[in-house]
Amino acid sequence: MTKRPKLIVPAVLAGLVFLAIAVVYFVEPAGSLPSFFPGHEAGSAHHHTKHGIAALVVALACFVFAWFQSGPSKASPA
C-alpha cells in the first residue's frame, strides 16, 4: 500500500467530524437534528440510530486509514 502521510491529518479530521455526526444522531431525536442532516423530521421524537451507526463506521474507517498512513514507509506493493 502506498503511504501518503499528507492524508493523515485530513483523515483524522474527517474521522472526528463523522464521530461528532454519529454522536448527534445518537443523542438528538429526528425533530432536533439540524435541518441539513438526512433524517431530519420536524416534531419527530424518533432517534435515527442506524444513521448514527453508519456515521460511526465511516469515522472508524477514516481513523484506520490514518493509522495505516502513519506506519513505516517501507511499503509493500498494494
Next chain:
Amino acid sequence: MHPISYFQAIVLGLLQGIAEPFPISSLGHGVIAPSLFGWDIHQNDDFFLAFLVATHCATALVLFFIFLDDWKRILSGLGRSLRDREIGAEDTGARLGWLLVVGTIPAGVLGLLLEHPLRTLFASASTAAAFLVLNGVLLLIFERFRRRPPRPGDYLGDSDSRIAKLTWREAFGVGTAQAAALVPGISRSGITMGGGLLFGLSNEDAARYAFLLATPIIGAAGVLKLPELLGTAGNGVRGPALAGAIAAALTTYIAVKFLLRFFETNRLTPFGIYCIVAGVACSLILAF
C-alpha cells in the same frame, strides 16, 4: 395463535437458506413466495422482521463456520496489519481481510441509510418479480462481459491468494454495488459474484468472495435487528423463528457446499435464466 405458523416458518426458512447464497435474491423470494402461496405475511410487518433476524443470524453463522479456517487467517491478518501499520506483501490473510472491510463499509453504510425506504418502496410482490427478471439479465451480462473465460484448473491452488489480487477500487466497487440488493429481486451474492467475474476472478473464486463478503453484512443486519426478536415484536414469533432458523441453517449449508462445487466447472448462466423465467412467470401469475 402465532402470526406466522411453524409450517410457514420452516418453508420460508428453507427458502431463505437456499436463496441467500444462490444468486437469485432471498429478499425477492421472501416477498414473492407468501403472495404466491396466499399467505397474509408482509416484509414490513414487525413480527416478520423479528422472524428474519433469526434466519439471517442462522445463515451468517453457517457461512462463518463453513469458512472458519479462512476467517481465522483473515482475523489474525487484520490484527497483524493493525499492529504493524502495514499490509505485508505476502500477507494474504491481511490483504483479503481489508478487501472485505473495504467492500463491506459502503454496503453497510448504504444498507443502514437506505434499507427501510427501499424495502417500503419496493415491497410488492409484482415489483420484486420485475426486479427478479432484471437480476437474471444482469447475471447473463456479467457472464457475457467477464474479464476472462473459465480455464481448466481454475479451482486448483490457493483461492484466497487469487481473490486477494483484487484492487482496493475493485473491492470498493463490488461492495457499493451490493447496495442494489436492498431492492427485493436483486441478489447480493449475484452482484458480488458478477463483480468478481468482471474483475477477472473465476466463478469459484467469485463465489467464495461473495460468501466471505456476505457473512459480516448478513450477520450485522441480523444483530442490528436483534431487539425486534427480543422485544414485543418477537412475542409469539420466537418458536417459529427458531424453527425457521434451523431450516435456514440446514439449506444454507447444503446450498453453499453445492455452489462451491458447481462453480468449479459451471457459470452463472443457469441462475440468470431461472431468474428471468421465474420473474416472468410470477409476474403473470400475480397479474391474473
